[in-house]
Structures are given as C-alpha cells and as structure tokens.
Amino acid sequence: MTQTLKTKTPASALEQLLAATKDGMDQVNSLILSRAESHVEIVPKLARYLIESGGKRLRPMLTIATAQMFSKSAPNAVYFAAAVEFMHNATLLHDDVVDESEMRRGKPAARMVWGNQASVLVGDFLLGQAFLMMVETRDLDALNILSKAATVIAEGEVFQLSKVSDLTTSAKEYDLVIRSKTATLFEAATKVGAMAGGASEAEQEALGLYGAELGRAFQLVDDALDYGGINGILGKNTGDDLREGKMTLPIILALKSANKNEHATIVSALGKQDLDDKDLRQIIAILNEQNTLGQTLDEAKQSVEKAKQALNQLPKSNMVNLLADIADFCLLRAS
Amino acid sequence: MTQTLKTKTPASALEQLLAATKDGMDQVNSLILSRAESHVEIVPKLARYLIESGGKRLRPMLTIATAQMFSKSAPNAVYFAAAVEFMHNATLLHDDVVDESEMRRGKPAARMVWGNQASVLVGDFLLGQAFLMMVETRDLDALNILSKAATVIAEGEVFQLSKVSDLTTSAKEYDLVIRSKTATLFEAATKVGAMAGGASEAEQEALGLYGAELGRAFQLVDDALDYGGINGILGKNTGDDLREGKMTLPIILALKSANKNEHATIVSALGKQDLDDKDLRQIIAILNEQNTLGQTLDEAKQSVEKAKQALNQLPKSNMVNLLADIADFCLLRAS
Numbered sequence: 014m015t016q017t018l019k020t021k022t023p024a025s026a027l028e029q030l031l032a033a034t035k036d037g038m039d040q041v042n043s044l045i046l047s048r049a050e051s052h053v054e055i056v057p058k059l060a061r062y063l064i065e066s067g068g069k070r071l072r073p074m075l076t077i078a079t080a081q082m083f084s085k086s087a088p089n090a091v092y093f094a095a096a097v098e099f100m101h102n103a104t105l106l107h108d109d110v111v112d113e114s115e116m117r118r119g120k121p122a123a124r125m126v127w128g129n130q131a132s133v134l135v136g137d138f139l140l141g142q143a144f145l146m147m148v149e150t151r152d153l154d155a156l157n158i159l160s161k162a163a164t165v166i167a168e169g170e171v172f173q174l175s176k177v178s179d180l181t182t183s184a185k186e187y188d189l190v191i192r193s194k195t196a197t198l199f200e201a202a203t204k205v206g207a208m209a210g211g212a213s214e215a216e217q218e219a220l221g222l223y224g225a226e227l228g229r230a231f232q233l234v235d236d237a238l239d240y241g242g243i244n245g246i247l248g249k250n251t252g253d254d255l256r257e258g259k260m261t262l263p264i265i266l267a268l269k270s271a272n273k274n275e276h277a278t279i280v281s282a283l284g285k286q287d288l289d290d291k292d293l294r295q296i297i298a299i300l301n302e303q304n305t306l307g308q309t310l311d312e313a314k315q316s317v318e319k320a321k322q323a324l325n326q327l328p329k330s331n332m333v334n335l336l337a338d339i340a341d342f343c344l345l346r347a348s
Numbered sequence: 349m350t351q352t353l354k355t356k357t358p359a360s361a362l363e364q365l366l367a368a369t370k371d372g373m374d375q376v377n378s379l380i381l382s383r384a385e386s387h388v389e390i391v392p393k394l395a396r397y398l399i400e401s402g403g404k405r406l407r408p409m410l411t412i413a414t415a416q417m418f419s420k421s422a423p424n425a426v427y428f429a430a431a432v433e434f435m436h437n438a439t440l441l442h443d444d445v446v447d448e449s450e451m452r453r454g455k456p457a458a459r460m461v462w463g464n465q466a467s468v469l470v471g472d473f474l475l476g477q478a479f480l481m482m483v484e485t486r487d488l489d490a491l492n493i494l495s496k497a498a499t500v501i502a503e504g505e506v507f508q509l510s511k512v513s514d515l516t517t518s519a520k521e522y523d524l525v526i527r528s529k530t531a532t533l534f535e536a537a538t539k540v541g542a543m544a545g546g547a548s549e550a551e552q553e554a555l556g557l558y559g560a561e562l563g564r565a566f567q568l569v570d571d572a573l574d575y576g577g578i579n580g581i582l583g584k585n586t587g588d589d590l591r592e593g594k595m596t597l598p599i600i601l602a603l604k605s606a607n608k609n610e611h612a613t614i615v616s617a618l619g620k621q622d623l624d625d626k627d628l629r630q631i632i633a634i635l636n637e638q639n640t641l642g643q644t645l646d647e648a649k650q651s652v653e654k655a656k657q658a659l660n661q662l663p664k665s666n667m668v669n670l671l672a673d674i675a676d677f678c679l680l681r682a683s
Contacts, residue, residue: 053507111465130446141499164476
C-alpha cells in the first residue's frame with residue numbers, strides 16, 4: 014500500500030474508486046434525483062441545490078464498492094447508497110442551521126438561499142425519503158443499522174453542541190463526538206453495502222470497522238484542516254470551528270499543554286464570532302508551537318492504519334486495494 | 349352517537365378513551381420515557397420537557413385503541429404508538445423553530461429554554477428513535493406507512509411555508525397542507541394500530557379513513573381556535589397564525605368574500621409580527637362578518653361525519669362508539 018501511495022496523487026484514489034463504481038453510482042445518482050422530487054416546488058429545488066453542489070459522494074460510493082466486492086449485481090446496495098447520501102445531506106442541512114454556516118462546498122449554504130426554516134424541513138423530508146428507500150429493500154437488518162445510525166448521529170451532534178466552548182472537554186469526549194457524528198455513517202455505509210453484496214458476518218464486521226476508522230480519520234483530518242492543516246493554508250472556512258467554539262482535538266490538546274499566556278489567548282478566541290485573520294494566525298501559531306495539528310493527524314494516521322488492517326481480513330482484490338488507497342487519500346488531503 | 353354527545357362534556361370522551369386504553373398507554377408511556385434516554389444529558393432533559401408537558405397523547409391512544417378493537421394483546425401496537433408520539437414530538441420541536449413560537453402547551457417552547465439548535469437536533473434524535481422502534485417490530489408494512497407519513501408531513505410543512513402570506517392560496521391548497529401535515533399522522537396512527545391488532549385490510553382502510561378525517565377536522569378546529577373560535581375567546585396564542593402569515597381557511601375564505609376595505613385590513617395584518625389585540629379583534633370581526641370561522645367549522649363537521657361513517661364499516665363495539673365520541677369531542681373543543 015505504501016508504494017501505491019507514493020505513486021498516486023491524492024485525487025487519483027478517489028477517481029479510481031469513482032471509475033470502479035461507475036455503473037452502480039449512475040443508478041444511485043438517478044435514484045437520488047428521482048427521490049428528491051416532490052409536488053412542492055421548493056423541495057427538489059433546495060435538495061438539488063445541495064445534492065448537486067459537488068460533494069464527493071464518498072459514503073454512497075463506499076456502499077456500492079463494498080457490495081461489488083461480493084456480488085456483481087446487488088440491487089439493494091443502490092437503495093442503501095442513496096439512503097446513506099440522503100441521511101448525510103439531511104444532516105448537512107440541519108448542521109448548517111445549527112452552526113449558522115454561511116458557506117458549504119464553496120457556495121452559499123442552502124439556508125442562506127432558502128432560509129433556515131426550509132432547510133430544517135427539507136432535511137426532514139430527505140430523512141423520511143431515506144427511510145422509505147430502506148423500507149423498499151425489505152432488509153430489516155440493514156434498516157436496523159441505518160436507523161440506529163440516524164439516532165447516534167443526532168446524539169453526537171447534541172453532545173458536540175453541549176460541549177461548545179466547554180474548556181473541560183476531554184480528548185475522550187471529542188472522540189465520542191466524532192465517532193458518533195461522523196464515523197457511524199461511514200460504518201453503516203460500508204456495512205450495509207457488504208450486507209447487500211452477501212458478505213459473511215465476519216466480512217461485514219471487517220468492512221464496518223474499516224468504515225468506522227476511515228470516518229474517524231476523515232473527521233480528524235477535517236478538524237485539522239479547519240486550522241489550515243500542517244501547511245497552514247487559510248481558506249474561506251478556516252477558523253470556523255474556533256468561531257463556533259467547537260472543541261476539536263487541536264484545541265483540546267493545545268489547552269492542555271499551553272502556557273498561561275497561550276491558554277488565555279485560546280480562551281479569548283474561542284467562540285469569538287468576529288475573529289479576524291490576525292487572531293486566527295495567532296492561534297494557529299500556538300497550535301504549531303504545541304504541535305497539536307501534528308498530533309491530530311497522528312491520530313488520523315492511527316485510524317487509517319486500523320482501517321487498512323481491517324481490510325486484511327478480506328480476500329485480496331482490486332477493490333480491497335482501492336479501499337486501502339482511499340484511506341491513504343484521506344490523510345493526503347491534509348498534507 | 350348524537351345522544352351520547354348531548355350527555356357528555358367535551359373532556360369526557362377523551363377521559364373514557366384514556367381509561368379504555370390505560371394498560372396499553374402505561375406501557376407506551378414507559379417505553380417513551382426509556383427511549384428518550386441518552387448518555388447525552390440534554391437529550392432526555394429536552395425530550396422530557398416537551399413529552400411531559402401535558403399533551404393529550406391522542407395519536408398514540410388512537411393506535412392502542414384501534415389495536416385493542418381486534419386483539420387483547422398486540423405488543424407491536426405499543427411500539428407503533430410510541431413511534432407515532434415521537435414523530436409527533438419531533439415535528440413539534442422543528443415546527444416551533446420554523447414558526448419561531450415562544451409558547452407550546454401553555455409553557456415556554458423547548459427552543460426558548462434549550463435553544464433552536466438543540467431543538468432541531470433532539471427532534472432528529474426522536475425521529476431516529478421512532479424508526480428504530482418501528483424496525484424492532486419487524487413489521488415492514490407498518491414501517492412503510494410510518495416512513496411514508498414522515499415524508500408527507502415534511503412535504504406538507506414545506507408547502508405551508510412556501511404559501512406564507514401568499515394571497516393567492518386556495519382552499520384546495522390549504523386542504524392539501526392540512527391533509528399532509530396533520531391528517532397523515534392520524535391516519536398512520538389508526539392504520540398501524542389496526543394492523544398490529546390483526547384487522548382485515550378493509551378494516552385497516554376504514555380506520556385509516558377515520559384517522560385521516562379526524563385529523564383533518566382536528567386541524568380545521570385548531571385553525572378556527574387560532575382566531576378564538578366561534579366564541580371569540582382570546583388566549584395566549586390567539587392570532588399566531590395571522591402573525592406568522594399562515595394561510596389558513598378562515599383567512600383564505602375571508603379574502604375571497606371581503607369587500608375592498610376589509611381585504612386591505614386583512615392584508616395589512618397578515619404577517620404583522622407586532623399585531624396587537626386591537627388589530628386582532630378587527631380581523632376577527634371581519635371573519636365573523638363573513639362567517640368564515642363558521643364555514644371552517646362546517647368543514648370540520650363534514651370531516652367528523654365522514655370519520656363516523658367510516659366507523660360504520662366496523663363491527664359494533666364500545667371502542668367503536670368511543671372513537672365516534674372522540675370525533676365529536678374534536679368539534680366540541682371549538683364551541
């Protein structure tokens with residue numbers, strides 16, 4: 014795998030996965046479009062605005078990929094994949110309302126165009142449609158996994174909210190937040206894919222573990238990127254977590270190891286909505302000084318290793334190699 | 349039925365239904381409490397704040413009642429009933445955010461105590477738990493009805509939102525809104541109850557129809573009560589629909605029949621957030637002049653009649669009589 018990593022650009026693993034799942038994803042994409050339809054005009058307009066805004070669709074792709082690993086034709090996988098993407102998009106709509114986010118995927122968040130109210134309700138609609146698609150498969154075990162995931166995700170989001178600007182938040186609590194709000198859906202996506210493909214229980218577990226660790230790594234990298242990552246490149250949304258008072262690992266670790274002055278500087282910046290670039294650079298300097306972005310990425314690396322180890326339990330195949338590359342890709346985003 | 353109606357106070361039909369479903373509802377209530385639990389402290393606190401705020405629990409009671417009609421023991425009905433109540437409460441949490449409501453059931457809305465963000469997310473949690481409970485019954489037909497209902501309710505809410513302060517809204521469009529956002533859940537509640545009890549398909553259809561028409565009547569009466577009903581008694585929330593620009597039947601009909609001056613008065617009041625009692629009384633005077641509250645209640649009466657007719661397709665029983673009384677009770681609230 015390490016060799017593969019060296020010879021590939023970050024994007025190419027994703028491009029290869031896209032190519033390998035193309036037929037399934039074409040079906041998923043048309044199912045997504047048809048299920049976003051409604052006699053209420055604003056529903057498909059808002060839903061499509063978000064859905065077609067250039068997300069990577071990594072979660073549904075993982076569902077299709079894990080199903081394909083075991084079966085050439087797994088019609089349920091298409092439904093699960095679309096349901097997973099709808100659940101993800103419902104979460105994004107609600108998150109943007111909760112976080113008062115102004116941007117999403119480089120364009121104004123849906124709530125800035127259609128309002129908070131429509132965003133909440135169209136999120137509910139997508140969640141309902143997700144369940145309806147799952148029910149259509151009549152696979153109760155998959156339904157159980159996905160509805161459990163919906164609950165755990167919401168629970169994780171509330172937990173995160175309850176910890177906003179809470180200086181006592183521990184790394185362990187942060188871990189629970191990201192495992193709930195992010196890893197759970199990745200885990201569900203890979204597990205129901207494997208189920209749809211007819212994998213054995215051990216294989217389902219292995220792919221579920223892969224998904225969970227991949228999702229954890231993904232969120233850790235995201236949280237490091239929110240401070241510009243290792244290279245400290247500031248983008249449009251850089252510093253948003255800090256402005257929102259989100260207790261992510263880079264900040265939690267820095268609060269622990271910082272000296273008195275640095276500690277005070279972090280505390281004064283946390284939750285400061287009108288934080289400017291100068292404030293932000295000051296915080297990033299402290300995070301670099303304490304190497305907490307590095308430590309956060311080390312945590313991500315550990316999860317990537319666990320994800321790849323989980324894949325070792327599966328018969329060797331091109332798809333398994335691709336999933337390992339996807340785990341590496343996840344880290345490369347941050348470097 | 350008419351005779352029963354004369355000898356009963358409005359509350360007594362509800363009290364009798366409560367007594368008749370007590371055993372089942374005790375189980376529902378303890379299931380509700382246990383499923384509102386979470387390791388995230390704010391989740392049960394917020395959920396219980398709403399759940400224990402003295403709602404009538406009419407929907408879950410209808411599920412238990414319709415199941416009991418066919419079977420003494422219908423364990424799935426308890427799960428469906430709790431799921432229906434969770435779906436209802438999730439909707440209330442999201443609605444109060446969408447409507448910016450300050451009061452709910454005579455006390456500050458959850459969002460005033462816990463914030464909009466937690467209300468949105470705990471709503472999502474309750475919706476997830478509702479699906480999880482349905483999945484536990486392993487009854488795919490009931491799952492289909494309830495997940496379809498979740499989608500239609502959200503769709504109805506978005507439709508209502510898209511019609512805010514839209515003077516061209518027709519009575520037909522209003523009917524679609526209330527059938528979607530309110531009648532659908534009543535219909536699902538009675539239908540899955542009948543299914544859990546082992547009713548025939550014709551009986552399920554009849555009870556579904558009863559639920560749908562009862563729910564429609566319920567919303568019509570609510571919308572008349574929002575203007576004080578026939579007696580014009582103003583309460584804490586009277587006029588909220590007008591302030592929010594909600595196009596309900598009393599306003600839609602009045603805009604149609606009013607003269608030029610009255611029309612202008614309504615238009616200027618619609619969506620006026622700082623509407624005072626004097627403004628409100630002026631609008632109510634117009635509604636009374638045009639008898640649109642009366643017409644709204646006439647519509648409700650028609651639905652109550654249809655609901656009672658649907659019951660005629662069922663074998664006579666005390667429970668059937670009680671459900672007929674509940675339909676009458678729904679009207680009595682407004683007089």
